[in-house]
Amino acid sequence: MRQHLRHDYLTGLLNRKTVEQQISRLLQEGWEGVLIMADIDEFKKINDQYGHLVGDQVLESLGAAVSELFGAERAGRIGGDEFLVILPLSYRDAARLQELAGQLRKIWIHRQRQRGLPCEATLSMGASFCPQHGRDLRTLWIRADKALYQVKTGGKNGLKIAEAQEEK
Numbered sequence: 744m745r746q747h748l749r750h751d752y753l754t755g756l757l758n759r760k761t762v763e764q765q766i767s768r769l770l771q772e773g774w775e776g777v778l779i780m781a782d783i784d785e786f787k788k789i790n791d792q793y794g795h796l797v798g799d800q801v802l803e804s805l806g807a808a809v810s811e812l813f814g815a816e817r818a819g820r821i822g823g824d825e826f827l828v829i830l831p832l833s834y835r836d837a838a839r840l841q842e843l844a845g846q847l848r849k850i851w852i853h854r855q856r857q858r859g860l861p862c863e864a865t866l867s868m869g870a871s872f873c874p875q876h877g878r879d880l881r882t883l884w885i886r887a888d889k890a891l892y893q894v895k896t897g898g899k900n901g902l903k904i905a906e907a908q909e910e911k
Contacts, residue, residue: 751820753799754806762819762827766880769829775873777830777840780887781809784865784899786824793861801855801864808851812843827884835872837904844868844902865900867891876905 749761757765766778783789783801790798802824809818809826818828834840848866855863869891871877876886886905894901 750815751806753802754820754826755810756806756815756826757819759819759821762821762829763880765816765819766827766829766883770873770878770880775832777832777834777870777872778883778887779828779830779840779868779870779902780821780884780891781826781828781866781868782891782895783824784867784895786864789862789864797860797862800858800860801862804854804858804860805851805864805866808847808854811850812847835875840870840904841902848900867894867899868902869894869905870902871905875907 749757751758756762766774769776783805786798786801789801802820805826806820809815809828813828813830817830818826821827834843851866852863869887869889871883871886871890873883877883890903890905894903897903
């Protein structure tokens with residue numbers, strides 16, 4: 744029963760409430776690291792064209808890929824087709840993050856093909872670093888989300904790191 748209270752029923756990853764609590768707790772303990780927001784490209788079109796059962800399989804396959812690469816306790820589904828991953832400070836390197844994003848895409852495509860899905864969905868991601876881009880969940884979330892949408896408007900299927908924090 745406890746598994747169902749903490750985890751998303753479809754992906755097996757942490758649910759939004761749990762991942763937010765986990766990150767807030769880590770931040771209170773002085774955590775420094777990387778927050779990645781991810782969003783499936785054209786997910787509405789997938790649902791519209793292939794149906795919600797295929798959409799669910801796309802979500803399930805992404806959850807499995809994320810869990811395989813990062814571990815189910817480091818990632819959560821925070822909305823319909825939106826995911827969040829937290830990584831330690833050792834991942835705060837642009838080349839390493841791009842490599843991880845490529846690994847995730849490769850694993851996910853393999854998972855989609857294994858399931859015989861009629862489409863190959865892609866993923867846009869934005870990353871923010873603690874403390875460089877902020878020290879609280881809201882700020883880190885906003886910065887990663889802004890970077891994510893820059894990927895979305897710039898061609899999709901990629902990863903962007905948030906811009907340096909503006910001075911006030």
